[in-house]
Amino acid sequence: MPELPEMENYRGLLNQRIANQVITDVEINREKSINVHPDLFIRTVENQKVVAVNRRAKHLLFHLQNGQVLLLHLMLGGWMYFGSEEDKPKRTIQVRLSFGDQHLYFIGLRLGYLHLYNEKDVQQELSDLGPEPLEQDFTLQKFLDLLGNRRGRIKTKLLDQKFIAGIGNCYSDEICFQAGLLPKKEIEEISKTERTILYQSVQQALQSALKHGGYMDNPFYNGDTLTGGYNKLCLVYDREGENCHRCGATIVKETISSRKTFFCPNCQK
Incomplete structure (x- = not known):
């Protein structure tokens, strides 16, 4: 999607x-x-x-x-x-x-x-949508305030469009990988330092994907070489059985909140 x-x-x-x-x-x-x-x-x-x-x-x-x-x-x-x-x-x-x-x-x-x-x-x-994560006013403090005392798994919360708008199955996995956190980890178990890293990972993953045209592989027009460029750059998403680019371990797939979820069991804790 x-x-x-x-x-x-x-x-x-x-x-x-x-x-x-x-x-x-x-x-x-x-x-x-x-x-x-x-x-x-x-x-x-x-x-x-x-x-x-x-x-x-x-x-x-x-x-x-x-x-x-x-x-x-x-x-x-x-x-x-x-x-x-x-x-x-x-x-x-x-x-x-x-x-x-x-x-x-x-x-x-x-x-x-x-x-x-x-x-x-x-x-x-569109009134029930959460904040846009790449807007200038989506600061670290705003993210920390949003997390607050919320409960539930990281991935599930990232997918919640009322929490943050625009993140789906692919980028929730990419964000968790960049943050070094397991998607199934509970929010209440994340330290303030990890929450800061998670915020930075949201920015980095989305900006990188945007720069490379996202992961969809259907060109928008004849000769389009940008759209879908991130597909080959995904770090964990849809890479089950392949080696982790960071540590060499095998990427695994599990189901979290009825969604297929990809992560590195060695890098993500």
Whole structure:
């Protein structure tokens, strides 16, 4: 599932290509991917300029000139492609937004969605999300205050979108590895020094993934060499049976909170 780095990568690429561009055509191939009748969706979105694309947690917000917002959550298996009809992926397209002869294809939206809201309603939809971990005001002290006397496993808390927004299965494992902590360790067992290291690891893991285009391996456009660059740089995620880059031990996989979890049993304590 795309997480903060993947969606932030998409945000930057989309703003380069469709900001201030007019949506000339809309095609809905799966009604369940949207939240209003297709006719209303098309009437509201078609011929509107995309003012900007913003991100909140794992969501993207396409702000339209008429004040409406398209709220995207790709969920599991969702991705996007921007290009011409000739070079589009040979995959089922759930929604297509056209910008002249260039198109934005939404693919794999079986669980994901592209919903239409006004500004007030979209903010309400996102109102229960926690702070953004890469924002300037997300300081060490704010993180320490958030942890406070909370209980539960580290990984479970990192996955909680009401606690911190944007971290999912992949980066919770990467963060725990960089911090040298087992994902299943209880929060109340973490010292203040370890909490500080955990905060630094959140910053480092997310910034590194963002710099390398995240871990999704589907290119966003023909010739895209950035998207998915972090996939080969993952330290533990999806590396079961491989050697740890830090100590050489074997990476193992366990299930924590119904999520597959990867860690080094030697480095992480």
